[in-house]
Amino acid sequence: MSQPVSDATPPDAAPVRARDFIREMVAEDVAAERFGRQIATRFPPEPNGYPHLGHVKSICLNFGIKEEFSGRCNLRFDDTNPETEDIKYVEAIKNDIRWLGFQWDEELYASDYFGKLYEFAELLVRKGSAYVDSQTSEQIREARGTVMVPGTNSPYRDRSVDENLDLLRRMRAGEFPDGAHVLRAKIDMAHANMVMRDPVLLRIRHAHHYRQGDAWCLYPLYDFAHPLSDAIENITHSLCTLEFKDNNDIYRWLMRECGIERPPEQTEFSRLDLEYTVMSKRKLLRLVNAGVVEGWDDPRMPTVSGLRRRGVTPEGLRDFVTTAGVSRKPQRTELATLEHAIRNDLNMRVPRVMCVVRPLKVVITNYPEGQVEQLDAPSYPHDVPKTGSRPVPFSRELFIERDDFMENPPKKFFRLAPGREVRLRYGYFITCQEVVKNSAGEVVELRCTYDPATRGGDSPDGRKVQGTIHWVSAPHALDVTLRLYDKLFTVPEPDAGEGDVLELVNPESLTIVRGAKIEPSVGKDPLGSRYQFERTAYFISDPLESKPGALVFNRTVTLRDSWAKAQAQK
Ligand code: ATP
């Protein structure tokens, strides 16, 4: 018999499909051997804050391309601003990239290129392509013109090469105070692109740099340092966000003027922005400094460290940015998209446990006093490819969720009510026989009976109950604190308007619940363990807030999936 012929491509020969316009471009460049060298990208953060979700997008793109096209990716600290940068941010950035599961080829610092950048500056001066301007910064700003009005030439624009070189060397030697002179590219003060109106390349700053100390008093501007740092590192694809679109002209101008062969090329993509939060280190720093949050790693922050403390996994974050995609269309991603990715990831990997958030006591009147039995509860549902179980103690006194009982239930309420029977998850059927109230008329205890024949959750006589509720054994439960997080801002685009974002902070972004009751099995787990609290939400135990015998859990995300619902309705 002849083999059936299949026209399907065997899986290992399947073409690598480009997922976005940048990967498509890189694939073409690789095929055409366009750069004549290995593909190289870089992730270039300024060490002035902690990485946020926008950086995750950039990290996944740059490191993802390195992996997919057998290239290189450098971690380059764009540390050319002595006033705002700090070694603690360098460490945080390295830590977060590693945690996300990426490894850079080289760890580099733009400030280590100050010497090389200075040599490029002299080269430009010698070519007559740069000059020393001695106007004040205000005069320079005024002479730039506007989009409608061309700028005017500086009176220092036609200085001789020798004079420029002499001044530049003396600037370098520290002879002048801050602001006395700057080095500018000599391009065109009437250029349609304002960035090209003789941009400033070097400025004098007598400031202490966290890495270079006092070695330099000449500091390069972004438009000078960034393109040439790419060139120095033999980068091929310099990927950045759309706000640098206008800077592409100066990028190419510098490559030409400095004689860079097969220069790197800049390509822009849209930033990741997320509803109900802000996404820039500078804006996030304001929240930290104003004390609106407890720090960069506050679980309400859109930072990698905040999301980690919130219980999100690296895979969850990577899935999220993959879903958000890479394009040139500016947009704000829905918060539901992030929550959906987190939920999907945690669903497949975390064990289920029972935790009662607002406890109501239940006494099983026909259960023998002092008796305890260990029920075997599976830790994962059957549709999750993980197995395992834990013992859950059952005894005469239990706690159930206050919300799972109603004295006068409406029609569709299928949980506990006077005279009603429900299933205790993994346990027995119980029936509410009596409601005990305090002098204020509040329900303080339910007296119930159980059916011993229903152990494990089924009745041998085929009797059905409509509700299944979670519970814990009162004498065995651990007392825990829950930190419930909500949106950090009250509006989807807090930084869109003119007003101060601090006034839009959600006053209810954190609710602390004390006295929640959790099953004892979690007591043996290491801090930082993640769970699904059945019927409630995903949580992680917080290593910083927890104390021995007093666990604190952060709510990662609720179980309700509004995103999937919205997709289904589309
Ligand atoms: P700052 O507020 O100080 O400008 P930032 O949050 O913009 O900080 P940078 O250090 O300027 O961060 O950016 C480092 C890299 O990350 C850059 O390549 C930048 O294009 C990219 N990046 C920054 N924000 C986003 C974002 N929201 N989406 C995608 N990439 C981003």
Ligand code: MG
């Ligand atoms: Mg930036």
